[in-house]
Structures are given as C-alpha cells and as structure tokens.
Amino acid sequence: MTDSGSELEKAKVNLETSQIPWPELQRFFAAGLAIAVDKQLDLIEVAYQFSIDNKALVENWLKHNLVGPVSDQQAKDWYNDKTEVWAVVVKPWILVQDPNTRR
Numbered sequence: 362m363t364d365s366g367s368e369l370e371k372a373k374v375n376l377e378t379s380q381i382p383w384p385e386l387q388r389f390f391a392a393g394l395a396i397a398v399d400k401q402l403d404l405i406e407v408a409y410q411f412s413i414d415n416k417a418l419v420e421n422w423l424k425h426n427l428v429g430p431v432s433d434q435q436a437k438d439w440y441n442d443k444t445e446v447w448a449v450v451v452k453p454w455i456l457v458q459d460p461n462t463r464r
Contacts, residue, residue, distance in 0.1 A: 370412065371406070377449055378447060378448070379449075380445045380448075382444070382445050383439035383440055383442075383444045386448065386457065397428065399426070401427070402422070405449075439459065
C-alpha cells in the first residue's frame with residue numbers, strides 16, 4: 362500500500378474509533394472477540410496493522426503482552442466501573458483501549 366493509501370486507511374480507522382461504555386461490549390467479550398490494546402500503543406496504528414494483516418508485528422505485540430484477549434478480571438473491573446473504553450472494529454475483532462490504565 363502506498364503512503365497515501367495507508368494514510369487514507371488510517372484516517373478511515375480514526376473516523377470509526379469512538380468511546381463506548383464497556384458494558385455495551387460484553388457480548389463481544391463473551392464471544393472472545395474483544396482485544397485489549399495497551400495504552401503505550403496507538404490504537405489507530407494497531408487497528409491499521411490488524412487490517413493489513415501484519416502478522417509479524419501483531420505477533421510481536423502479543424509476545425510482549427501489548428495486545429491480547431481482554432482478561433476476565435479486566436472485563437469485570439471495566440463492567441463494575443462502567444469504564445468508557447476507546448474501541449474500533451477490525452472484523453472480526455473489537456480492539457479496545459482503556460485511556461486510564463494498562464492491561
């Protein structure tokens with residue numbers, strides 16, 4: 362993808378990103394589709410890399426626990442606190458990031 366193509370795709374991802382209360386994402390968590398993104402990473406960049414299937418980079422993030430399935434404890438905490446997370450859909454995944462804490 363060209364630089365202008367990648368910038369256009371990142372802009373599209375940015376427009377599709379929004380804050381949402383975690384309880385509204387419970388069904389995606391229950392289905393194993395909610396992926397937590399550590400706040401040291403840029404959610405838009407992570408979503409873009411998922412969208413272009415950059416396996417090497419995603420595997421590196423997984424290896425270093427920077428992305429991964431939302432844990433049961435994290436989901437419970439977010440639910441109880443009614444945390445608003447940043448979220449973006451990269452089918453089939455819902456990438457989520459809590460702006461206040463790390464995974």
